[in-house]
Amino acid sequence: LLLSFSFTLICSRILLNQTPQNLQASLGEQAAITCGFKASSFGSVQWYRQLSNSRPEHIITCVSDGTEYKDNIIFSLSRSDQVSNLTILNSGIQHSALYFCAVQAHCAHHTVW
Numbered sequence: 001l002l003l004s005f006s007f008t009l010i011c012s013r014i015l016l017n018q019t020p021q022n023l024q025a026s027l028g029e030q031a032a033i034t035c036g037f038k039a040s041s042f043g044s045v046q047w048y049r050q051l052s053n054s055r056p057e058h059i060i061t062c063v064s065d066g067t068e069y070k071d072n073i074i075f076s077l078s079r080s081d082q083v084s085n086l087t088i089l090n091s092g093i094q095h096s097a098l099y100f101c102a103v104q105a106h107c108a109h110h111t112v113w
């Protein structure tokens, strides 16, 4: 089972770093991805998933501190630490995908990937 995802992007005052870049988890294992960023101000964090041969799909929008549960995945956000985590508790074949986060910055009218 291979879960992989990207990377580091910069938009004027936003720096986004998703780790690890590649993650392999055995069936039933827990797998976690951390999306850390630095933004002087931001609105929300978005998580997307792209299954092979498919378009990226939006999974969730995180706005407030705390955790949310969707599709057997836990998403957390700490606005002060500027970190959002995605945690798959029970990895299965269906989780094999490219995952990525995006931070909606308050940065010259665009959503930053």
Ligand SMILES: *[C@@H]1O[C@H](CO)[C@@H](O)[C@H](O)[C@H]1NC(C)=O
Pocket (backbone or CB within 6 Å): 034, 076, 077, 078, 083, 084, 085
């Ligand atoms: C995200 O994961 C890191 C590494 O496990 C942990 O130190 C941090 O507290 C987590 N933050 C949130 C908001 O879940």
